Amino acid sequence: MPDLKIRRADREDAQFLVPLIDRATEGLAKQMWAELAAPGQDAWGFALDRVQGEEAGISYTKAWVAETDAGRSGCLITHGIPDHPEKIDDATPAAFRPLLELEHEAPGTGYIFVLSTLADQRGQGIGSALLGFAEQFRGPNGMSLVVADNNTRARALYERMGYRANATRAMVKNGWQSDGTRWVLMIKE
Template structure:
Protein backbone atom coordinates (compact mmCIF):
# COMPACT_ATOMS: atom_id res chain seq x y z
CA UNK A 1 0.00 0.00 0.00
CA UNK A 2 1.16 3.52 -0.70
CA UNK A 3 1.44 6.25 1.94
CA UNK A 4 -1.83 8.09 2.47
CA UNK A 5 -2.24 11.72 3.48
CA UNK A 6 -5.40 13.38 4.82
CA UNK A 7 -8.16 13.41 3.83
CA UNK A 8 -7.32 9.87 2.62
CA UNK A 9 -6.89 7.03 5.09
CA UNK A 10 -7.29 3.29 5.29
CA UNK A 11 -10.79 2.34 6.32
CA UNK A 12 -11.31 0.82 9.76
CA UNK A 13 -14.08 -1.45 11.07
CA UNK A 14 -15.71 1.69 12.50
CA UNK A 15 -16.36 2.78 8.88
CA UNK A 16 -18.43 -0.34 8.15
CA UNK A 17 -21.80 1.46 8.11
CA UNK A 18 -20.67 4.15 5.66
CA UNK A 19 -18.80 1.58 3.55
CA UNK A 20 -21.88 -0.64 3.28
CA UNK A 21 -23.95 2.33 2.12
CA UNK A 22 -21.29 3.45 -0.38
CA UNK A 23 -20.75 -0.09 -1.72
CA UNK A 24 -24.49 -0.57 -2.23
CA UNK A 25 -24.77 2.83 -3.87
CA UNK A 26 -21.87 2.05 -6.25
CA UNK A 27 -23.32 -1.37 -7.05
CA UNK A 28 -26.78 -0.10 -8.03
CA UNK A 29 -28.39 -2.06 -5.18
CA UNK A 30 -26.86 -5.39 -6.20
CA UNK A 31 -24.83 -5.64 -2.96
CA UNK A 32 -27.99 -5.32 -0.84
CA UNK A 33 -29.60 -8.01 -2.99
CA UNK A 34 -26.63 -10.30 -2.22
CA UNK A 35 -26.74 -9.44 1.49
CA UNK A 36 -30.43 -10.33 1.60
CA UNK A 37 -29.61 -13.74 0.18
CA UNK A 38 -26.75 -14.24 2.65
CA UNK A 39 -28.71 -13.09 5.72
CA UNK A 40 -29.83 -15.69 8.23
CA UNK A 41 -33.54 -15.78 9.03
CA UNK A 42 -34.38 -12.62 10.96
CA UNK A 43 -30.99 -11.03 10.30
CA UNK A 44 -30.84 -7.49 8.91
CA UNK A 45 -29.19 -7.67 5.44
CA UNK A 46 -27.46 -4.37 6.18
CA UNK A 47 -25.75 -6.09 9.11
CA UNK A 48 -24.41 -8.66 6.64
CA UNK A 49 -23.12 -5.77 4.51
CA UNK A 50 -21.52 -4.06 7.50
CA UNK A 51 -19.83 -7.30 8.55
CA UNK A 52 -18.48 -7.88 5.04
CA UNK A 53 -17.12 -4.32 4.86
CA UNK A 54 -15.56 -4.58 8.32
CA UNK A 55 -13.73 -7.73 7.10
CA UNK A 56 -12.38 -5.81 4.11
CA UNK A 57 -10.99 -3.12 6.38
CA UNK A 58 -9.04 -5.67 8.41
CA UNK A 59 -7.22 -6.64 5.21
CA UNK A 60 -6.46 -3.02 4.26
CA UNK A 61 -8.65 -3.29 1.16
CA UNK A 62 -10.51 0.01 1.45
CA UNK A 63 -9.48 3.66 1.38
CA UNK A 64 -11.86 6.39 2.51
CA UNK A 65 -12.02 10.15 2.33
CA UNK A 66 -12.55 11.57 5.82
CA UNK A 67 -12.58 15.28 6.66
CA UNK A 68 -12.81 14.47 10.38
CA UNK A 69 -16.43 13.39 10.72
CA UNK A 70 -16.30 9.93 9.13
CA UNK A 71 -16.06 8.43 5.66
CA UNK A 72 -17.74 10.42 2.88
CA UNK A 73 -16.24 8.56 -0.11
CA UNK A 74 -14.55 5.21 -0.63
CA UNK A 75 -12.31 3.23 -2.96
CA UNK A 76 -11.78 -0.50 -3.02
CA UNK A 77 -9.99 -2.53 -5.64
CA UNK A 78 -7.56 -5.29 -6.41
CA UNK A 79 -5.27 -6.58 -9.14
CA UNK A 80 -6.75 -8.90 -11.77
CA UNK A 81 -4.41 -11.77 -12.63
CA UNK A 82 -2.68 -11.71 -15.99
CA UNK A 83 -4.42 -15.02 -16.69
CA UNK A 84 -7.84 -14.81 -14.97
CA UNK A 85 -9.60 -17.99 -13.94
CA UNK A 86 -12.51 -19.07 -16.15
CA UNK A 87 -15.94 -18.04 -14.91
CA UNK A 88 -17.10 -20.89 -12.67
CA UNK A 89 -20.23 -22.75 -13.73
CA UNK A 90 -21.78 -22.33 -10.29
CA UNK A 91 -21.41 -18.52 -10.23
CA UNK A 92 -24.91 -17.02 -9.80
CA UNK A 93 -26.18 -15.70 -13.14
CA UNK A 94 -26.55 -12.14 -11.86
CA UNK A 95 -22.75 -11.97 -11.26
CA UNK A 96 -21.69 -13.78 -14.46
CA UNK A 97 -21.56 -10.70 -16.75
CA UNK A 98 -19.51 -8.81 -14.16
CA UNK A 99 -16.97 -11.63 -13.89
CA UNK A 100 -16.83 -11.98 -17.67
CA UNK A 101 -16.05 -8.27 -18.00
CA UNK A 102 -13.47 -8.41 -15.23
CA UNK A 103 -11.76 -11.28 -17.07
CA UNK A 104 -11.47 -9.03 -20.15
CA UNK A 105 -9.08 -6.75 -18.23
CA UNK A 106 -6.23 -9.12 -17.31
CA UNK A 107 -3.22 -7.62 -15.61
CA UNK A 108 -5.09 -4.47 -14.54
CA UNK A 109 -5.89 -2.95 -11.17
CA UNK A 110 -9.66 -3.23 -10.89
CA UNK A 111 -11.57 -0.41 -9.21
CA UNK A 112 -14.22 -2.49 -7.49
CA UNK A 113 -15.94 0.37 -5.66
CA UNK A 114 -15.67 4.11 -6.17
CA UNK A 115 -18.45 6.00 -4.43
CA UNK A 116 -19.18 9.31 -2.79
CA UNK A 117 -22.19 10.42 -0.78
CA UNK A 118 -24.28 12.81 -2.93
CA UNK A 119 -23.80 15.79 -0.62
CA UNK A 120 -20.03 15.58 -1.21
CA UNK A 121 -20.12 15.41 -5.00
CA UNK A 122 -18.52 18.10 -7.10
CA UNK A 123 -15.54 18.37 -4.74
CA UNK A 124 -13.14 16.30 -6.88
CA UNK A 125 -13.21 13.33 -4.50
CA UNK A 126 -13.84 10.78 -7.25
CA UNK A 127 -10.99 12.14 -9.36
CA UNK A 128 -8.71 12.15 -6.33
CA UNK A 129 -9.56 8.55 -5.48
CA UNK A 130 -8.97 7.48 -9.09
CA UNK A 131 -5.52 9.11 -9.01
CA UNK A 132 -4.85 7.31 -5.74
CA UNK A 133 -5.94 4.02 -7.35
CA UNK A 134 -3.40 4.61 -10.13
CA UNK A 135 -0.67 5.14 -7.53
CA UNK A 136 -1.63 1.87 -5.86
CA UNK A 137 -1.59 0.09 -9.23
CA UNK A 138 1.80 1.56 -10.10
CA UNK A 139 3.21 0.49 -6.73
CA UNK A 140 2.01 -3.04 -7.55
CA UNK A 141 3.75 -2.93 -10.95
CA UNK A 142 0.56 -2.71 -13.00
CA UNK A 143 0.20 -0.52 -16.08
CA UNK A 144 -3.56 -0.69 -16.63
CA UNK A 145 -6.67 0.26 -14.69
CA UNK A 146 -10.17 -1.16 -15.13
CA UNK A 147 -13.64 -0.43 -13.83
CA UNK A 148 -17.16 -1.68 -14.54
CA UNK A 149 -19.99 0.83 -14.56
CA UNK A 150 -23.73 0.61 -15.01
CA UNK A 151 -24.56 1.45 -18.61
CA UNK A 152 -27.04 4.14 -17.56
CA UNK A 153 -24.72 5.87 -15.06
CA UNK A 154 -23.78 8.81 -17.26
CA UNK A 155 -22.23 10.85 -14.45
CA UNK A 156 -19.79 8.09 -13.54
CA UNK A 157 -18.99 7.47 -17.22
CA UNK A 158 -18.12 11.16 -17.69
CA UNK A 159 -15.85 11.07 -14.63
CA UNK A 160 -13.99 7.98 -15.85
CA UNK A 161 -13.70 9.21 -19.42
CA UNK A 162 -12.30 12.56 -18.20
CA UNK A 163 -9.67 10.52 -16.39
CA UNK A 164 -8.71 8.70 -19.60
CA UNK A 165 -10.77 5.51 -19.34
CA UNK A 166 -12.28 4.12 -22.55
CA UNK A 167 -14.99 1.56 -23.12
CA UNK A 168 -13.72 -1.85 -24.14
CA UNK A 169 -16.68 -4.21 -23.62
CA UNK A 170 -20.33 -4.51 -22.57
CA UNK A 171 -22.50 -7.28 -21.20
CA UNK A 172 -26.27 -7.40 -20.70
CA UNK A 173 -27.36 -7.27 -17.10
CA UNK A 174 -28.86 -10.48 -15.73
CA UNK A 175 -31.48 -9.77 -13.09
CA UNK A 176 -32.72 -13.08 -11.75
CA UNK A 177 -34.73 -11.99 -8.71
CA UNK A 178 -32.77 -8.72 -8.35
CA UNK A 179 -35.17 -5.84 -8.92
CA UNK A 180 -33.42 -3.35 -11.21
CA UNK A 181 -33.99 -1.45 -14.45
CA UNK A 182 -30.32 -1.71 -15.35
CA UNK A 183 -29.84 -3.07 -18.87
CA UNK A 184 -26.09 -3.50 -19.22
CA UNK A 185 -22.68 -3.31 -17.58
CA UNK A 186 -19.78 -1.49 -19.27
CA UNK A 187 -16.06 -2.21 -18.85
CA UNK A 188 -13.74 0.80 -19.05
CA UNK A 189 -9.93 0.48 -19.18
CA UNK A 190 -7.06 2.93 -18.93
CA UNK A 191 -3.33 2.56 -19.54
CA UNK A 192 -1.22 4.34 -16.94
Protein backbone atom coordinates in the same frame (compact mmCIF):
# COMPACT_ATOMS: atom_id res chain seq x y z
CA MET B 1 -12.15 21.18 -3.88
CA PRO B 2 -12.28 20.93 -0.08
CA ASP B 3 -9.20 19.82 1.85
CA LEU B 4 -9.11 16.08 1.30
CA LYS B 5 -7.32 13.25 3.03
CA ILE B 6 -7.44 9.64 1.82
CA ARG B 7 -6.66 7.03 4.45
CA ARG B 8 -6.89 3.28 4.88
CA ALA B 9 -10.26 2.21 6.20
CA ASP B 10 -10.47 0.58 9.60
CA ARG B 11 -13.05 -1.78 11.08
CA GLU B 12 -14.98 1.16 12.55
CA ASP B 13 -15.60 2.47 9.01
CA ALA B 14 -17.76 -0.55 8.13
CA GLN B 15 -21.08 1.21 8.89
CA PHE B 16 -20.01 4.01 6.53
CA LEU B 17 -18.78 1.67 3.79
CA VAL B 18 -21.81 -0.66 3.50
CA PRO B 19 -24.28 1.88 2.03
CA LEU B 20 -21.61 3.30 -0.29
CA ILE B 21 -20.82 -0.18 -1.59
CA ASP B 22 -24.52 -0.73 -2.23
CA ARG B 23 -24.80 2.66 -3.97
CA ALA B 24 -21.81 1.83 -6.20
CA THR B 25 -23.57 -1.36 -7.32
CA GLU B 26 -26.88 0.47 -7.81
CA GLY B 27 -28.57 -1.76 -5.23
CA LEU B 28 -27.37 -5.08 -6.65
CA ALA B 29 -25.17 -5.69 -3.60
CA LYS B 30 -28.12 -5.38 -1.20
CA GLN B 31 -30.12 -7.89 -3.21
CA MET B 32 -27.24 -10.37 -3.20
CA TRP B 33 -26.59 -9.79 0.51
CA ALA B 34 -30.25 -10.58 1.23
CA GLU B 35 -29.95 -13.84 -0.72
CA LEU B 36 -26.71 -14.85 1.00
CA ALA B 37 -27.74 -13.89 4.54
CA ALA B 38 -28.35 -16.60 7.11
CA PRO B 39 -31.94 -17.24 8.19
CA GLY B 40 -33.03 -14.40 10.44
CA GLN B 41 -30.18 -12.13 9.33
CA ASP B 42 -30.97 -9.06 7.24
CA ALA B 43 -28.98 -7.89 4.21
CA TRP B 44 -27.29 -5.01 6.06
CA GLY B 45 -26.25 -7.27 8.94
CA PHE B 46 -24.75 -9.75 6.49
CA ALA B 47 -22.90 -6.96 4.67
CA LEU B 48 -21.63 -5.44 7.90
CA ASP B 49 -20.20 -8.82 8.94
CA ARG B 50 -18.46 -9.13 5.55
CA VAL B 51 -17.02 -5.60 5.62
CA GLN B 52 -15.87 -5.95 9.24
CA GLY B 53 -14.18 -9.26 8.39
CA GLU B 54 -10.80 -9.51 6.71
CA GLU B 55 -11.39 -12.04 3.92
CA ALA B 56 -14.22 -10.78 1.69
CA GLY B 57 -13.64 -8.70 -1.42
CA ILE B 58 -15.51 -5.89 0.32
CA SER B 59 -13.49 -6.11 3.53
CA TYR B 60 -12.42 -2.87 5.18
CA THR B 61 -8.84 -4.15 4.72
CA LYS B 62 -9.14 -3.47 0.99
CA ALA B 63 -10.84 -0.08 1.36
CA TRP B 64 -9.77 3.55 1.50
CA VAL B 65 -11.82 6.42 2.92
CA ALA B 66 -11.82 10.01 1.67
CA GLU B 67 -12.27 12.61 4.40
CA THR B 68 -12.89 16.34 4.21
CA ASP B 69 -13.42 18.87 6.98
CA ALA B 70 -17.05 17.70 6.93
CA GLY B 71 -15.96 14.12 7.77
CA ARG B 72 -15.99 10.91 5.76
CA SER B 73 -17.14 11.64 2.24
CA GLY B 74 -16.28 8.73 -0.06
CA CYS B 75 -14.60 5.39 -0.45
CA LEU B 76 -12.52 3.28 -2.79
CA ILE B 77 -12.04 -0.49 -2.89
CA THR B 78 -9.50 -1.79 -5.35
CA HIS B 79 -7.60 -4.97 -6.15
CA GLY B 80 -5.43 -6.32 -8.91
CA ILE B 81 -6.72 -8.61 -11.64
CA PRO B 82 -4.16 -11.32 -12.28
CA ASP B 83 -2.73 -11.96 -15.75
CA HIS B 84 -4.61 -15.28 -15.75
CA PRO B 85 -7.81 -14.91 -13.67
CA GLU B 86 -9.30 -18.01 -12.08
CA LYS B 87 -12.25 -19.66 -13.78
CA ILE B 88 -15.60 -18.28 -12.64
CA ASP B 89 -17.10 -20.65 -10.09
CA ASP B 90 -20.27 -22.38 -11.32
CA ALA B 91 -21.94 -21.42 -8.02
CA THR B 92 -21.51 -17.69 -8.72
CA PRO B 93 -24.93 -15.98 -8.69
CA ALA B 94 -26.12 -15.21 -12.23
CA ALA B 95 -26.29 -11.45 -11.54
CA PHE B 96 -22.54 -11.38 -10.77
CA ARG B 97 -21.39 -13.48 -13.73
CA PRO B 98 -21.37 -10.63 -16.30
CA LEU B 99 -19.33 -8.50 -13.92
CA LEU B 100 -16.75 -11.24 -13.44
CA GLU B 101 -16.67 -11.94 -17.19
CA LEU B 102 -15.81 -8.29 -17.77
CA GLU B 103 -13.11 -8.36 -15.09
CA HIS B 104 -11.59 -11.32 -16.94
CA GLU B 105 -11.31 -9.11 -20.03
CA ALA B 106 -8.95 -6.79 -18.14
CA PRO B 107 -6.11 -9.08 -16.99
CA GLY B 108 -3.10 -7.40 -15.46
CA THR B 109 -4.98 -4.26 -14.46
CA GLY B 110 -5.58 -2.53 -11.18
CA TYR B 111 -9.34 -2.92 -10.74
CA ILE B 112 -11.56 -0.32 -9.08
CA PHE B 113 -14.16 -2.51 -7.40
CA VAL B 114 -15.99 0.32 -5.59
CA LEU B 115 -15.75 4.09 -5.93
CA SER B 116 -18.54 6.01 -4.24
CA THR B 117 -19.12 9.38 -2.59
CA LEU B 118 -21.90 10.61 -0.35
CA ALA B 119 -24.69 12.22 -2.37
CA ASP B 120 -24.24 15.62 -0.72
CA GLN B 121 -20.49 15.52 -1.41
CA ARG B 122 -20.69 14.91 -5.16
CA GLY B 123 -19.35 17.47 -7.60
CA GLN B 124 -16.56 18.55 -5.25
CA GLY B 125 -13.70 16.60 -6.85
CA ILE B 126 -13.72 13.72 -4.36
CA GLY B 127 -14.38 11.06 -7.02
CA SER B 128 -11.59 12.49 -9.19
CA ALA B 129 -9.22 12.48 -6.22
CA LEU B 130 -10.08 8.86 -5.41
CA LEU B 131 -9.54 7.86 -9.06
CA GLY B 132 -6.17 9.59 -9.06
CA PHE B 133 -5.27 7.91 -5.78
CA ALA B 134 -6.19 4.50 -7.26
CA GLU B 135 -3.42 4.92 -9.85
CA GLN B 136 -0.90 3.66 -7.28
CA PHE B 137 -2.55 0.24 -7.72
CA ARG B 138 -2.08 0.34 -11.48
CA GLY B 139 -1.27 -3.01 -13.05
CA PRO B 140 1.08 -3.58 -15.99
CA ASN B 141 -1.93 -3.28 -18.32
CA GLY B 142 -3.40 -0.17 -16.69
CA MET B 143 -6.53 0.37 -14.65
CA SER B 144 -10.07 -0.96 -15.10
CA LEU B 145 -13.56 -0.67 -13.67
CA VAL B 146 -17.13 -1.67 -14.52
CA VAL B 147 -20.02 0.79 -14.53
CA ALA B 148 -23.71 0.57 -15.41
CA ASP B 149 -24.58 1.98 -18.83
CA ASN B 150 -27.16 4.33 -17.33
CA ASN B 151 -24.73 5.88 -14.82
CA THR B 152 -23.86 8.76 -17.15
CA ARG B 153 -22.40 10.98 -14.44
CA ALA B 154 -19.87 8.36 -13.36
CA ARG B 155 -19.06 7.43 -16.95
CA ALA B 156 -18.36 11.08 -17.77
CA LEU B 157 -15.98 11.28 -14.79
CA TYR B 158 -14.15 8.12 -15.85
CA GLU B 159 -13.83 9.36 -19.43
CA ARG B 160 -12.42 12.70 -18.20
CA MET B 161 -9.84 10.70 -16.25
CA GLY B 162 -8.77 8.71 -19.33
CA TYR B 163 -10.92 5.57 -19.11
CA ARG B 164 -12.46 4.23 -22.32
CA ALA B 165 -15.29 1.73 -22.86
CA ASN B 166 -13.81 -1.61 -23.83
CA ALA B 167 -16.56 -4.24 -23.60
CA THR B 168 -20.13 -4.70 -22.35
CA ARG B 169 -22.32 -7.46 -20.97
CA ALA B 170 -26.06 -7.58 -20.47
CA MET B 171 -27.19 -7.18 -16.88
CA VAL B 172 -28.86 -10.19 -15.29
CA LYS B 173 -31.49 -8.74 -13.00
CA ASN B 174 -33.39 -11.65 -11.38
CA GLY B 175 -35.65 -9.20 -9.54
CA TRP B 176 -33.04 -6.45 -9.12
CA GLN B 177 -34.50 -3.08 -10.09
CA SER B 178 -32.25 -0.96 -12.31
CA ASP B 179 -32.79 1.38 -15.26
CA GLY B 180 -29.54 0.08 -16.77
CA THR B 181 -29.40 -2.73 -19.29
CA ARG B 182 -25.65 -3.34 -19.70
CA TRP B 183 -22.45 -3.33 -17.66
CA VAL B 184 -19.58 -1.44 -19.31
CA LEU B 185 -15.92 -2.34 -18.79
CA MET B 186 -13.75 0.78 -18.92
CA ILE B 187 -9.97 0.61 -19.16
CA LYS B 188 -7.26 3.24 -18.76
CA GLU B 189 -4.04 2.06 -20.36
